[in-house]
Amino acid sequence: MKVKELAVGAGVNPDTVRFYTREGLLKPTRNPDNNYQQYDAEDLRRLRFARKARQLGFSLPEIRQILEQADDHYSPCPMVRDVFQQRLAEVEREIAELQQLRKRMTAALSAWQEMPDGTPDGHTICRLIERWDDTVPDTGNKG
Amino acid sequence: MKVKELAVGAGVNPDTVRFYTREGLLKPTRNPDNNYQQYDAEDLRRLRFARKARQLGFSLPEIRQILEQADDHYSPCPMVRDVFQQRLAEVEREIAELQQLRKRMTAALSAWQEMPDGTPDGHTICRLIERWDDTVPDTGNKG
């Protein structure tokens, strides 16, 4: 299979196939006649696997590690379970954060119903936002 | 005020101050003696405003636009309300998506309790993930 065929088979952009190949997730052979990449059914499985893993929140390095372990006939599954649990916890944190944010946003929106727009006067840029009190928890930035 | 003073005043990294300055959100003057950036109380207000807006999910270009409108004595608030509503809708979509994901993850985890790890045999890389059925909605990537 050529790049586009593989891409279509997995429902991704051909550039993603090339990118994953560069990143070492896929290891096609070469057609010596024209130097084209040659993918097989195994690559298609790997690519589909990678996409599923991405949906689950695995990073590319993690996925590469899983694939490499599989290549070496190690069972990657215990590691998958580990990372998966961590991801689940992360997802739950993200949900909680977003729900907090939504709560504050809807509250702000209803509060703003009563506020005039107000032309900026050099002191208040836009009260709608200035009045937003920033007791919101840290969003995860360093520093 | 110098860079670090402003940064401390707004609770951000000095590099963020420099970055925002490069991006045109802050417009300090120069001390001709030493070529240092000179910020004033207005800049502090702008920076604080920008940080609040970031918490609300505004992008830097959006924030710059708001600040520029304010500089031109336009009231940016109707625009703020607009973008804000859109952001709220987005946040709600994100929440729904993550909740979907969490549901699928917990379901998968409990299903995996009963599955053996299984050493990869060239056909199944890791059933834990391969068995994940990908009827999950599009995560927002372009195609």
Add this chain to the structure above:
DNA sequence: TTTGACCTGTGAGTAGCTCACAGGTTTTAG
């Protein structure tokens, strides 16, 4: 005067792609 903390601009790194470019190959239509 030396030390240390600050300042300057620029450039690279982060994640996961996506796209642009310039040139080679293969397929298809005429």
Add this chain to the structure above:
DNA sequence: CTAAAACCTGTGAGCTACTCACAGGTCAAA
């Protein structure tokens, strides 16, 4: 047979919102 379209190649840049590293200039305190 040929011309054009559609594919292939590798590399490098762009996206977001910073953060950090680097090399060198400035300034306050000891």
